[in-house]
Amino acid sequence: MLLLPASLPSDPRILTALCDGLPPHTEIAQFIRSASVAAFEGSWGDAEHSLDLTPIPANADRTVATASPMHAALGLSDLTPMEPSQLQLTDIESRALCEATDALMRDEGVRLTWIDALNWRVDADRVIDVKTERPDWIIGESMRPNLPRGTDARLVERWMNELQMLLFDHPVNSARQSRGLPVVNVLWLWGFVAASVVSASATQPVSNEAHFDARMLIAFRSGDLAAWQRAWGELATTITKQPAIILGDTQSRLILNARPVSVISRLTAMIAPPKLSDALHAMCAKLDAATR
Template structure:
């Protein structure tokens, strides 16, 4: 594994009006100094539509780990299983998140599974209820944690699925998997809503004041390629900005950025100042912009000193 230090920051900026207003007064001195020392790395940068299935930070992380980075086709579940020391045997796996879809006249919003109050016992009970329905279609579910199960099926081979981060608190319809390839999943969504709508499991939850669970979300599907490359560098991926950004709580997001700047960013800056090679990847909803230490000529050094790259400039591209 390379000894290059790599900091990959998801949700570094957003095109949201609230974020743009916050950025106007956000001071990140260590990040500005770090950007002034680094050179852009176009080969590791990427841009896509905000409706792409893979968020920019996931594409960048997949690239850093030597995994396929095609939109919606990084086999995160199979990779996770491998990291846990469990065999994948070349099979296709996926994550399945039990969740609640809030249906209105013009939106189908996916609530954050972490807000559902699921513990291991209730998640396993729900798994026992729905597993036979999935098994009839050749999908075998396995408990992994309260808000996330693992699923194995040939259905998940080469199936593009949208990141959970893409759909949290948003209308799921823009990120549903292709109907022709995922006809079985579309039918299971309907069946689960009918099954769970009046099920005693949800009746008991309602009595305790907990949200009902009426659906699921499949993500991270695929099989690990036999020739997958090893990681060029294993990045550090702080998630401090994620929750605030997804909820568009820009005050909390600014607070998290300030702490990040004083912590991991300042540490990376110190390493760069000591001459160690470093990488920085800043990710928004549209783009992942990569920077790295690289030899610079005299003209480049002078330009960097008097016209340094600032985060305010970079943020407009994310």
């Protein structure tokens, strides 16, 4: 299964603008037209968790995750995470923050190891049963609806709150604020998996990255029409080989299960080749009907 965030805006006017000049991509259009379609309710994290590629074994005793330093803008009632690239966080700053957070979490049986400026490895000496959202999914979204869920959700949320308080007056943030740079005010914990499926030297926990593509999402957020359209061409072969794909905008909306193309459909396509823009508009109409 392939997850494609920002592939299907729910607003038909936005979709029309995105599809202006979009190449036909007949193969993808045929795939979409032939697929069985059903609504998929939930976040992109829910869609990712549905893959269940790394279930926690019953005999697991340790957990590995990722910590991502972020800046979130304060709104009237919630925080909204910004693109990590806007942080301009240096390795030196990131290492200093990682060392401070590691020291705080040791008493909890949790260690943080610096990997790169925007990703640190988290090792916990217990099983953490929680569902979390990948940072990619929550950029520009309200943070509260995307907080951890599951048996240990309150524990992970408490950790993030305590880490947030530590970051508040850390010297790195004070220096950044004096230079007019966004501060690191969130350490997002995500991607919890059993330590047994991750090597001790791995720089990142096992993830479902091979099963989602963020190219359209990145292009959509930056308003890059050409990149959004280009992503369809780059993904054409991958999409048409999938047993299923999930389309949507900031939320997963429709799941399309591949079905063999009928002889009649093939003959019709030879006379009037289907266009991707038409197929997407048809999906948008299905989405509109499903939400009424």
